[in-house]
Amino acid sequence: MKKLSFHPDDSVNAFITTIPEVSYGDGPLSGVTVAVKDNISTRGIETTCASKILKGYIPPFDAHVVTLLKDAGAAIVGKTNMDEFGMGSSTENSAYGPTLNPLDHSRVPGGSSGGSAAAVAAGLVDCAIGSDTGGSIRCPASFCGIVGLKPTYGRVSRYGLIAYANSLEQVGPLARDVSTLSRLYSVMAGYDPRDGTSVDRPYSHTLSADIKGLRIGVPDDFFGEGVNTKVAETVRKAVETLESLGARAEPCSLPSMKYALSACYVISTSEASSNLARFDGIRFGPATDTPKSWHDAFSEQRKAGFGKEVRRRIMLGTFSLAAGYYGRYYQKAQTARQMVRDDFDRLFKNYDVIASPTMPDIAFKIGEMKDPLQMYLSDVLTVPANLAGVPALSVPCGRVEGMPVGLQLIGRRFEDERLIDTAYAFEQEAV
């Protein structure tokens, strides 16, 4: 085993935990420094999901991706800050304080994998892994000006990822450039019998910048109301760049888009209300000795341990699943989800890749987004890919007001390779 020291100048609060002396072995990622989002279990290293309720929790096992990274020789140097349990788009909802955007400390880095994106953007690590439930990799990648991939659902094992919304989320890579991202991803993807939704589609791909003949669909619905016109313009220019490389772009439409955000929030909060029920102080995490009945003790524990946004989402999800409301909310959301899937299936008959802005705007100021609904709306362009389980990637494509803009590329299931090649071609041309 080799060793390296890790003492980053973490002025952006990207890390919750850092590991000063890191051992690593040989392999394709030997010595590559990787930051891991704090909702991914690391054996022997505190894993908190940025929540008070998990303070002091040291998992007795590694997440499958962490095992794969270690086997590949990667040096896991720390656990990154995030929105508590992945619930947020700014990394402000953290029990450990907000992470700052390395490009402008007055702005958010995006979220919920904001710590991972900031650590990469600030040059503290070579690359990072995050998780994406409704845009949580792509949003901070876009805001921090790096590359981030939400893989096809099932391609990366979720075993060890502390679940927020199981049916939507994937673990994925973040890096400063496409080739690093591709190297990291090649280690992460593959079948894991411990994850019942895992699919045997490993990723071993040689990058190609040849995108001649690529058919790109540009859905109007992704450029409409709420999207900063300068951001829209920057992305349209990026699409023109792709055309100049031999791709053919055409306008198209994803009509179910108008249901996607609501559906995603109903489904994610429903699943979360169930996933987060286990945080009762009985088996792990901090717990106070109380003479109260278990019912009252659970209530007290959960009220003290969960942040406001987490409690809000648990309540929303509990409501959506309640008898008498299930049909009106959860089931309806599933219907909408199917419509989104059908729309993508239809579009992918004519197009190889869908291109859009990743986020409707550039990184906003810390504390600026006070209304939770406004915050939810910022996920509007990223959630459709989670609903459909298709791969989606964000690659930097320019700047507005000095802040980065992300180009989102969405592909067919199991065609993550095509997205990565398209982003690579764009990056080669743009740099």
Next chain:
Amino acid sequence: MEEGEIIIGLEIHCQLNTKSKLFCGCSTDFRDNEPNTHTCPDCLGLPGSMPRLNKQAVMYALKVAKALNCTIREDSEFSRKNYFYPDLNKGFQITQHDKPLAEWGKLLIDGDNGEKEIRITRIHIEEDPGRSVHMGTTDRGKYTLVDYNRAGIPLIEIVTEPDLRSPKEARKFLNKLRATLEYLNVFDSEKEGSLRVDANISHRGFARVEVKNISSYKGVEKALTFEITRQRNLLRRGQTVARETRHFVEARGVTTSSRSKEEENDYRYFPDPDLPPIRVASWVDGILLPELPDARRERFISQYGISPEHSKTLTGGLKLAEFYESVAMEDPGLAATWTADYLLGELNYRDFSIDAMPAELFKELLTLVKNSAITDKSAVEILRIILDAVKEGKNPERPQEIVTRLGLAKTSGDQITIAIQEVIAEQKAAVEDYHAGKMPALNFLVGQVMKKCRGRADPGNLNSLLKEILDKKA
């Protein structure tokens, strides 16, 4: 008021005897081990753990579904049943809700008015929660200990239609079901807590009461009988039966109302997103059912020529049926009588299962009886000596050894004749009474002779010899 018909439906939870738990690799063989030693991140519900389905458990459940003539769904799915409880590892139980594994089956039982078909509504798979051990009473205890060894043990829940009409029918249904599960080799009825029953009971036209927490076969009949009487008394007094959930308190044999918070749950069922739907069509074809109780009963009658009554008794449990077949060869009729009429009684008296009786020794005993080497009375004595030795944990003696040690060999004709002559000499008055036509005198004399033979004379033989000698003297 008119008391209507009794209507009973059952929900039966059985633990499947797979080697590992339903969603992880932990061993299910935990009963002799310390609490919380058969656990892992998955069955403790640690954050980031995920369930992975044990195919064996599904195969076992499919066997049961097939044996109960159910329609097996092409796609069934797991759902989460959400509620809080300290022994519930994840804050939800993985079970099946909208799409159970199998539906619409039936089981034939010997009902109150002859053979009867009890309809099965559904069979589904679920995980057992952990176990809470309350220190003190549930309400006033200082604390509760939780053991997760049981968490994740595979269960099947079998739900019947309300087709049962008496506690006795309910017991018969359970006995038949237990036998069927044993024959399928998917269930071990001797493990503590391996079967739990909830019962819905009503008088026709009145509210239905759910009785939970019945954890033994005997308890079911007791709980139902108590609950029916309770309801009938209410109705007789002109009161109403409240629609409610009650708990069976086994120690006191009563049901008590349980209106606690945890009973008023909205379980918020939804499909478990970590477990894809299961499609079992290709698995079902590979399942071959063994001979089931009804078929075995018919075979015993035709193959061994024993009575339908004996056959039913002997096929009522897998081990019993196997025991009978292992001792039946020499004289099936004799073996049936001795197993069903004598051995079972002695076993029940001692709360023993059939395992307690070594088949070899029983076979030897049957041979002694068949060859008239000992009397029936001595044979029963030998049975008891063997079982008592087993009870004390000793190695039982062989029947022949016991016969020799206790001198139980049947008294020979000569010895009986000598005893008769002695008695005739000693009991002159009784002999005279006999000759005077007083019949009770004969019984007295028989008794006296038997006493001299220490009970080892064949009673029929003794009787005829005595009469012969007495009549000669007349």
